[in-house]
Amino acid sequence: MCDSEVTLTAKRIEFSFLTRSNGHKKNPPDIGPLDITLRKGEKTVLIGASGSGKSTTLKLLAGLLSPTNGDITFNNMDLTKLSERRKAAIRRTDFAFIFQDYMLIENLTVSENIALPTLLNSGVYTQDNVVDAMSKVNLDSSLLNKPVFKLSGGQKQRVAISRSLMTQANVLFADEPTGNLDPRARNETLDAIDSAMKYNLQSCLMVTHDPIVAARADRVLFMKDGKIRKQYAKLTADEVNDILLGNQ
Numbered sequence: 001m002c003d004s005e006v007t008l009t010a011k012r013i014e015f016s017f018l019t020r021s022n023g024h025k026k027n028p029p030d031i032g033p034l035d036i037t038l039r040k041g042e043k044t045v046l047i048g049a050s051g052s053g054k055s056t057t058l059k060l061l062a063g064l065l066s067p068t069n070g071d072i073t074f075n076n077m078d079l080t081k082l083s084e085r086r087k088a089a090i091r092r093t094d095f096a097f098i099f100q101d102y103m104l105i106e107n108l109t110v111s112e113n114i115a116l117p118t119l120l121n122s123g124v125y126t127q128d129n130v131v132d133a134m135s136k137v138n139l140d141s142s143l144l145n146k147p148v149f150k151l152s153g154g155q156k157q158r159v160a161i162s163r164s165l166m167t168q169a170n171v172l173f174a175d176e177p178t179g180n181l182d183p184r185a186r187n188e189t190l191d192a193i194d195s196a197m198k199y200n201l202q203s204c205l206m207v208t209h210d211p212i213v214a215a216r217a218d219r220v221l222f223m224k225d226g227k228i229r230k231q232y233a234k235l236t237a238d239e240v241n242d243i244l245l246g247n248q
């Protein structure tokens, strides 16, 4: 595999919660050692039981947590060696995030939410740029000046995805992006991610419990007790279901 096909790669990363205590009752599994490569044009999904370490792994690859061992290479930089400040700058300019509970600024308008990271990056933008980013994820421009709290869950996720188009992020990190959505809004969100990948995003790493979501990924990594136990290319929703139920 040549490097030009890779967006981000994590090698032998490990992480332990044991030195931290924040009221979590169960003994969390140590994460890793694990390897993950996010390839250009690919959507990679992490599946596995609750507590298997999916969200923690996503946070490690996004530089939101620091591994105790291993390295994470993005654009020829080892994220594990960078200062918190530099990592925050990379998260703002090169990474984009969608979470189950949206994490948008509810009192700001759609337009303000979409443009905010661009503004923070001291970038210049026009309303046409925002409308263009919205149209690519099927958001009508009539929503431009609506406060986000008035939107449906599916629309909120598409606001977050269009924000990634504004900043021209390379990697989208999505933690249960469809967890709060009905099937229709789920499909609209998945279509929006596919569209963002077509226009701009290089790679997507997604955590999900939903076999239908996992069935739309290019690669599925099955996690158990903090480790990647199996890796698959395209799977059907039934196959994902069987894996999650331990039938495969």
Ligand SMILES: Nc1ncnc2c1ncn2[C@@H]1O[C@H](COP(=O)(O)OP(=O)(O)OP(=O)(O)O)[C@@H](O)[C@H]1O
Residues within 6 Å of the ligand: 017, 020, 021, 022, 024, 026, 027, 028, 029, 048, 049, 050, 051, 052, 053, 054, 055, 056, 057, 207
């Ligand atoms: N800050 C923390 N301190 C201590 N333990 C934690 C912390 N965050 C998560 N954990 C524990 O680490 C383990 C892995 O958590 P993680 O959220 O990565 O799992 P997950 O596979 O994403 O689970 P879910 O599907 O339920 O979100 C869990 O047992 C969790 O309770």
